[in-house]
Amino acid sequence: MSKIIEGLLYSESHEWVKTDGNVAVIGVTDFAQAEMGDITYVDLPQEGDEFSKDEDFGALESVKASSELYTPVSGKVIAVNEELSDAPELINQDPYANWIIKVEMSDKGELDALMNAQAYADSIK
Amino acid sequence: MEAQLKTTCLYPEHVALGAKMSPFAGFMMPIQYTNITDEHNAVRHRCGVFDVSHMGEIFVSGPDAEKFVNHIFCGDVTPLVPGQCIYGMMLYPDGGTVDDLLVYKEYRPDHYLLVVNAANVDKDYDWIKENSDGFVVNIKNDSPSWGQLAVQGPQSEQILGKVLGSDLSGIEFYHFADILLYGKRAIVSRTGYTGEDGFEVYAAPEAIVDLWKALLAAGVVPCGLGCRDTLRFEAGLPLYGDELSADISPVVAGFGMFCKLDKPEFIGKEAIARQKAEGTAKKLVGIEIADRAVPRAGYPVLREDGSQAGVVTTGYHSISLDKSICFALVDRSDGALGNTLYIQIHRKVFPGTVVKKRFYQTNYKK
Incomplete structure (x- = not known):
């Protein structure tokens, strides 16, 4: 049973979003980390990179597979969780505490297209 | 399905x-x-x-068994003693690979066991039967047993x-x-x-x-x-479908030494002889990149000018060597040891060096 946190927003590609004013904090869900297995590398973007909604901004790598990360909202990366470079396993340990990037949103209206916890829970059943 | x-x-x-x-x-x-x-x-x-x-076991026996296995297999089974086995390939006339397999020379005279890839059992069995006209042999796909x-x-x-x-x-x-x-x-x-x-x-x-x-x-x-x-x-070993296929001959993959051109004949011999003499357009190489990003099958391999030299066939962040390495099929002119090639991994391009395909020093007991 995957852990899902109330109050976050979720994308179909298994990212979670926590909003803090105009900033979206983005990570991957427990479902995503469990599907990947042991994560061995996180391909991170750089601060200042700009991405459009649903564009790939990085990737998670396990021994076996690679899974691209998609930003659920458009905007500019204002922070990157560099801790993941040395300790990618943190995502396996707690995917909700270990965010990946923070994005300054250019269109908060894009959040409306994301799922709430209940809808996401239904989507992965 | x-x-x-x-x-x-x-x-x-x-x-x-x-x-x-x-x-x-x-x-x-x-x-x-x-x-x-x-x-x-x-x-x-x-x-x-x-x-x-899941691997396939196909048995070949009969008075012409040795001659027949030598016909369909690129290696030479004549020097084998009973109780010995050999690795090699079955080839199409154009040198493409039907499958790679082990041939066991059994202790009973005129009996051979061919161990083939699971994905290819039916194809191999059909191929072996189709090419048995004129040979006095029994061919049995006994894989389920x-x-x-x-x-x-x-x-x-x-x-x-x-x-x-x-x-x-x-x-x-x-x-x-x-x-x-x-x-x-x-x-x-x-x-x-x-x-x-x-x-x-x-x-x-x-x-x-x-x-x-x-x-x-x-x-x-x-x-x-x-x-x-x-x-x-x-260990530098190929997987059929990735490093060997109907389109990838043993010569292209760097396993030409398993094709014994001093044998009188085998299916694909002329094509392999030509490939060995003239060289092939493509070549399988090893590439090591100095980053933790992981090259995966299908990722493009590029030259410095951005043009495409080839494609990754298998890649990992190697567990034993702690390096990101891959096999890639590239144009022969790009495949010299020490050459710099670039691999597109997601949004970024990483420089890599052409290295020997046997990344890990094997520990066979010989």
């Missing part, structure tokens, strides 16, 4: 062990029991066992020997013994697909299940197809 998936005799054991199961070559197979890294390291440092019962275990790692001789109650030190590399295993005929060969010392055991499914249980009880680590791929890759 799902309903047509086959299972091996060990399927209930895999499920009971909680293996992550996935379709492979038409079979529902274990990918991992715990995780790929631990299983990989068990084989490199101790002993692991793989269920490879045989299970197979691969026991691999430096402690294999000791542990498998103890479980079997026989001294295996007398079985040389690429040789085999016929034994009785729980009352059934079994073949034990010093072969494998990991780059480590080890054995492959062929027997009736019931005996294979009993041997599996005995090996696990003796502390051998069950290993899935996930680490089978990481192990064979590091």
Whole structure:
């Protein structure tokens, strides 16, 4: 049973979003980390990179597979969780505490297209 | 499709062990029991066992058996002694690869066992039959009657020997013994697909299940197809479909030494002779990149000017070497050792160096 946190927003590609004013904090869900297995590398973007909604901004790598990360909202990366470079396993340990990037949103209206916890829970059943 | 998936005799054991199961070559197979890294390291440092019962066993016998196997197989079976086996390929007339396989020269005269890839059993069997006109041979696909275990790692001789109650030190590399295993005929060969010392055991499914249980009880680590791929890759061994195929000849893949041009004839000989003499347009190379990003099958390999030199066929962040490495099929002119090539990984391009394909120093007991 995957852990899902109330109050976050979720994308179909298994990212979670926590909003803090105009900033979206983005990570991957427990479902995503469990599907990947042991994560061995996180391909991170750089601060200042700009991405459009649903564009790939990085990737998670396990021994076996690679899974691209998609930003659920458009905007500019204002922070990157560099801790993941040395300790990618943190995502396996707690995917909700270990965010990946923070994005300054250019269109908060894009959040409306994301799922709430209940809808996401239904989507992965 | 799902309903047509086959299972091996060990399927209930895999499920009971909680293996992550996935379709492979038409079979529902274990990918991992715990995780790929631990299983990989068990084989490199101790002993692991793989269920490879999905592999195909095709028997060829009869007065023309030797001549016929030499016709369909690029290696030379004439010098083999009974109890010896050999690796090589079956080829199409254009030099493309039908399959790569092991040929066992049995202790009975005029009997050979061909061990082929699971995904290719039906294709191989048809190919072998189609090319048997004029040869006095019996050809039997006996795959469903045989299970197979691969026991691999430096402690294999000791542990498998103890479980079997026989001294295996007398079985040389690429040789085999016929034994009785729980009352059934079994073949034990010093072969494998990991780059480590080890054995492959062929027997009736019931005996294979009993041997599996005995090996696990003796502390051998069950290993899935996930680490089978990481192990064979590091050891520079090809996987049919990735590094060998109807479009990738042994010469292109760098395995031309298995094609014996001093034999009178074999299917594909003229094409292979031409490829060896003239060179091929493409070449399989190893590439190492100085980053933790992982090149994966299908990723483009680029030249400095951004034009495409080829494509990755298999890639990992190597568990034993802690380096990101891959096999790639590139234009021959780009494939010189030491050459710099670039691999597109997601949004970024990483420089890499062409290196020898045997990334890991193998530990065969020869």
